[in-house]
Amino acid sequence: MAGRELTSIRSPRVKAARRLAKRAFRRRERRFLAEGPQAVREALQIRGGLVELFTTAEAESRHPELVQAAEQAGVPVLRVSGEVMAELAQTVTPQGLLAVCGFIDAPLESALESGPKLVTVLAHVRDPGNAGTVLRTADAAGSETVVFTDASVDPYNGKCVRASAGSLFHLPVVTGPRFDVLIPELKRAGLRVLAADGAGKRTLDEALDDGTLAEPTAWVFGNEAWGLPEEILQHVDDVIRVPIYGHAESLNLATAAAVCLYASARAQRV
Amino acid sequence: MAGRELTSIRSPRVKAARRLAKRAFRRRERRFLAEGPQAVREALQIRGGLVELFTTAEAESRHPELVQAAEQAGVPVLRVSGEVMAELAQTVTPQGLLAVCGFIDAPLESALESGPKLVTVLAHVRDPGNAGTVLRTADAAGSETVVFTDASVDPYNGKCVRASAGSLFHLPVVTGPRFDVLIPELKRAGLRVLAADGAGKRTLDEALDDGTLAEPTAWVFGNEAWGLPEEILQHVDDVIRVPIYGHAESLNLATAAAVCLYASARAQRV
The missing domain is CATH 3.40.1280.10 (SPOUT methyltransferase, trefoil knot domain)
Known part of the structure; x- marks a missing residue:
């Protein structure tokens, strides 16, 4: 379970994730955003790939295995309201799962x-x-x-x-x-x-x-x-x-x- | 020359062209819209391709040969204000030339x-x-x-x-x-x-x-x-x-x- 639901877009964790829509912040934090179950699945395969996971209650019930896998990997899972997810997601129809990922590029x-x-x-x-x-x-x-x-x-x-x-x-x-x-x-x-x-x-x-x-x-x-x-x-x-x-x-x-x-x-x- | 400039989006010719953004009107009129100099050039090559041409003064001075070719082909050329063109065009940066074309599909x-x-x-x-x-x-x-x-x-x-x-x-x-x-x-x-x-x-x-x-x-x-x-x-x-x-x-x-x-x-x- 992901604990208490964050309902404010002014929550510090939400604000920190939102900033990653901008390149300058991505570079500074060496983190980026990836939406949807497929991205979460892929990021979980890579060491340091998945850093934080935002979910809605609905997405959690649709993809319990992904939320569980994230928790087992020690990744913080934050449940947010649909409204907060809509703010975080960059798509018109957000899929209710948003991965904060570490940079994965290679030298x-x-x-x-x-x-x-x-x-x-x-x-x-x-x-x-x-x-x-x-x-x-x-x-x-x-x-x-x-x-x-x-x-x-x-x-x-x-x-x-x-x-x-x-x-x-x-x-x-x-x-x-x-x-x-x-x-x-x-x-x-x-x-x-x-x-x-x-x-x-x-x-x-x-x-x-x-x-x-x-x-x-x-x-x-x-x-x-x-x-x-x-x-x-x-x-x-x-x-x-x-x-x-x-x-x-x-x-x-x-x-x-x-x-x-x-x-x-x-x-x-x- | 294209005559008096149309400055109102309520002009009947402008309204008739705008309607072609909708499929039902395209089907009824058997006409469609195509933007930009390349489209005008292509439509001129096909009999019944170019039916009407909307231009801005600026586009006319950039592409005098196209406006002339349209007029020589007996195609009505309508000069409109930049504001009207912005309403007619479906792109963010309209190119100042909008062709009303006849359907060209083949059996x-x-x-x-x-x-x-x-x-x-x-x-x-x-x-x-x-x-x-x-x-x-x-x-x-x-x-x-x-x-x-x-x-x-x-x-x-x-x-x-x-x-x-x-x-x-x-x-x-x-x-x-x-x-x-x-x-x-x-x-x-x-x-x-x-x-x-x-x-x-x-x-x-x-x-x-x-x-x-x-x-x-x-x-x-x-x-x-x-x-x-x-x-x-x-x-x-x-x-x-x-x-x-x-x-x-x-x-x-x-x-x-x-x-x-x-x-x-x-x-x-x-």
Whole structure:
């Protein structure tokens, strides 16, 4: 049981959690928010993942096993009124479970030391929903790590966490390296660094045909609107474009990433 | 020149256009709204595509060629104040050009009579943003026609039009067929009907390896949350799942569609 129900949004614990909607507070506390039963389940799998759990009475009766698991792991469980949950949650229809999680990102060196074959890099990706979707897709395609460069959105942004559908918890996420530091590290780890860009001279089909994609690869995806800056394009091993067979001008970021990552996943397994 | 500027949202022309934000009015008038210079350009390419054009003075000075082309095509151009445009437009930052377009969907028979090799079917897709993104991806992958079944969202919904990024104007879109009528028609047109579903017994890789995807194909994509209903899965030729190589539970609809459509596009060209 979670004890007395907190009914005031001015409760210090509630206020401290609410502040985590802002990046500056997330950074300071090294904590973030994740909503819903799936997030709680995932966070429980990781040491230091689940730090505090807010529930409503209703959610507790729907997911008694999660509340019990949190308590057994020594995680403070705070029961709050529906009104307080609505204030805490960032969604229109909160699911009654809100996890306060510890930062789980990995240092670049440790993410690379296992010799990954497929790495995903988000450079200058600004929309958190897109970033989360690419993270989910990278996980599905078997990418072993996802890197958010310093110019990209915060992976702990609530929208990104939601769009990742749990994948934030599944694989090492590296945050904040500068691109000029990152590229040499990726190459040193034996990865061919490919940028996905509509301006690429070679198509994905060509890279499949000549065996490029069968090799260990780090895919770099750029900004939704303007792609990748010249200083990045110049330092990668190759710039590849997804072929447009019809009349569309371009693909959106998450779609292009899906096509590239799955092409690599298959090429590396054939 | 567009004549006197309309400054009242109560002007009958403005009111008539505003009503098109609702599906019932779109259906009655067989007209829809599309925002921005790209949409105007695309609509001008299609006979009966552009029916009326609302502009602001600022947009007119930024895109004089579009306003001129509309006038030369005999399309009424109405200049409105920024305030009226803000009321008409469905986006937060309206681009100052709003096209009233005539419905451009094609009958199923005419879309199939040219013998398409790649057809995209949206069955029970309810989110207009997702539907528009799949439409854009289908266009990029060279799908020759996109079918929205009667249980799917309206392709003329403003969010769908925006997410399609012009693709709504690029290829024949068929709206409204019932699924039990559609499947036999697709098969009669020589298409193998494949449903994309996480519950599929065969993976996309298997369908690539055995040559299935090289054949003329109609891909059926289902609802964002619950996929495709049993009565559809039973009547298609095969149910295919995108393999999950990592730990993600599933892919989102638009991502799965991108992977399937591009796999077909490549298989049909190798």
